[in-house]
Amino acid sequence: MIDVILPCLNEAEALPWVLSRMPAGFRPLVVDNASTDGSARVAADHGAEVVPAQTRGFGAACHAGLLAATSAVVCVMDADASLDPAELPRLVAELDRLEAAGGPALVLGRRRPVGRGAWPPHARLGNTVLARSLNRRAGTRLHDLGPMRAAPRAGLLALELADRRFGYPLEMVLRAARAGWRIGEVEVPYLPRTGESKVTGTLGGTVRAVRDMRRVLAEVAS
Known part of the structure; x- marks a missing residue:
């Protein structure tokens, strides 16, 4: 069984589709980041384990899920229906190949x-700029700082990720690269999200995410 960490802030509308698409052998951990729309109840009603994360922040939710997970390999993905859980076995297969x-x-x-x-143009541009900066500093060859991921749980914990905001995903890649990990990509479809966007769908959300990631890039790469 592979645990799938789903950071969640007010995703009650999207969760039924996401959880219904979870492949056999993958266990969803919905990390409720103080939602006010009943997301935790919806997740539980659809068979997911709910992990509370009262401290607000994308990284805080991801890390709470990582601590709650028990499988040797973990996956992380958004809970807004922009990514299809049916793609997760392909990421795990590539992880096995690299390892x-x-x-x-x-x-x-x-x-x-x-x-x-x-994928709004402003969000795609911000992602491209950050990926290029990461590649220069870490020697990676990534095209996207994608939010769907697969990795060994013990290894992620050993990286001692410190950011608890939107810089968490970039810090994960940067520290993994610095530790000599093999880093790969698998193309996955990216769908229009369900419900109101809190990050990439808004210019303000994108600016906050880019700011957090640039801060982490400066701190960790220095």
Whole structure:
């Protein structure tokens, strides 16, 4: 069984579809980040384990899920229905392939927009700029800092990720690269999210995420 960490802030509308698409052998952990729309109840009603994370922040929710997980390999993905859980076995297969060569690995889903409004231009531009900065500093060759991921749980804990905001995903890649991990990408479809966007769908959310990631890049890479 592989635990799937789903950071969640007010995703009651999206959760039924996401949880219904969870593949066999994958256990959803919905990390409720102080939602006010009944997300925790919806998650529980659809068979997910609910992990409370009262401290607000994307990184705080991800890390609470990582601590609650028990499987050797964990996956992380957004809970807003922009990503299809049915793609997770492909990421895990690539993770197994990379780790067979020796040492820990991290696999990211490289997003391929499907449908109008799936990835607004301002969000795509911010992601591209950050990925290029990361590649220069860490020696990676990534195209996307995708939010769907697969990695060894013990290895992630050993990286001692410190950011608890939107810089968490970038810190994960940067520290993994610095630790000599193999890092790969698998293309996955990226759909228009369900419900109100809190990050990439708004210019303000994108600016906050980019600011957090640039801060982490400066701190960890220095």
